[in-house]
Amino acid sequence: MSNIEELKKKFREIFKDDNVRIFHSPGRVNLLGEHTDYNGGYVLPAALNVGTTVCISKRDDKKIVLKATDLDDVVSADIDNLLSYRNIKWGNYQLGVAYELMKAGYKVGGCNMLFDDAVPHGAGLSSSAAIECATGIALISMFNPEREIDRVELALLAQKAENQFVGVNCGIMDQFASIMGKRDNAIFLNCRTLEYQYVPLSLGDYVLVITNTNKKRSLADSKYNERRAECEKGLEFLKKELPYITCLGEITVDIFESIREVIKDPVVEKRVRHVIYEDDRVLKAIEVLSKGNLSEFGKLMIESHISLRDLYEVTGIELDTLFEEALKVKGVLGTRMTGAGFGGCTVSIVHKSAIDDFKRYVGENYRLKTSLTPDFYVMETGEGAREIC
Secondary structure, three states, X not given: OOOHHHHHHHHHHHHOOOOOEEEEEEEEEEOOOOOOHHHXXXXXXXXXXXXXXXXXXXXXXXXXXXXXXXXXXXXXXEHHHHHHHOOOOOOHHHHHHHHHHHHOOOOOOOEEEEEEEOOOOOOOOOHHHHHHXXXXXXXXXXXXXXXXXXXXXXXXXXXXXXXXXXXXXXXXHHHHHHHHOOOOEEEEEEOOOOOEEEEEOOOXXXXXXXXXXXXXXXXXXHHHHHHHHHHHHHHHHHOOOOOOOOOHHHOOHHHHHHHHHHOOOHHHHHHHHHHHHHHHHHHHHHHHHHOOOHHHHHHHHHHHHHHHHHOOOOOOHXXXXXXXXXXXXXXXXXXXXXXXXXXXXXXXXXXXXXHHHHHHHHHHXXXXXXXXXXXXXXXXXXXXXXXXX
């Protein structure tokens, strides 16, 4: 339900209220820099042109009433007792944001909220961050009109809601990209310091095609924790030569190559090698994108997937099949897995004239090799969280 007038009409039908404001926050895709965030490294996400839209109006009581356009349930929560709603099936992300805003000194009052989520679920495009950030910017704008919105603080509060209220151990990238996104730009983010800069992403005759493996990600959580532990082990090895370092993100390629023999475990060395070189690819990406060189950026994406496959070992047959088949399509500049791995999605830069060929060829060959049917989402970059009406 992307039509704003339809959304307003739906809101009036449910809440009998015409005094509505509308906010939007986008999903995101990470273009480069995978499994670097928790190592204090660099990422390069971009906000997408799909996201979560929320209609909001004030109430006279102390209830936050939540409804979604695609769900029958209505959640009614008492503002003074939000912690009791941590484990509800739907609505805990929104209520977690409200809770963290109040803890941080923001005013939050009774309100009606209708959510329309256009981010494909289970595709690794951060539908949860879009919901959180749309909630946050709506509540701050409605109840704290005198306060200028600190977007970095809002991203951190949204992350805190997911970590501590909902109990999902996510990094900062998703919320940061959703809040800070800018059309025709990616965001270079240093996950250690939160320093960031916009990097031009002029796609021209190309689009982003996100391909969902539609594989159940049964290994993702356990292997994610395993990789984190391996990186921590690698850091301890490196500290023997560099006692001052706090994370892998502080180490350059040249430094790593000069001391890598200190890592005695060959598996751990492979994991660390991926992180160090992936950070370097992100730095190179800033340079090539600043020159408008999409072709060179595509090559960096391909290198990233190969590293994630061979060194970090988080791809699997489904993601590797999508990667290999995409590269056979004329008009594809680059492709790679995006997200945690072991399922989820690839992101590809595809010429507009090749979209149909890409879907047909990749889809048919993926089905033949995996017996699964992929989903394709043709995307462009979008703006970050904002009021739209």
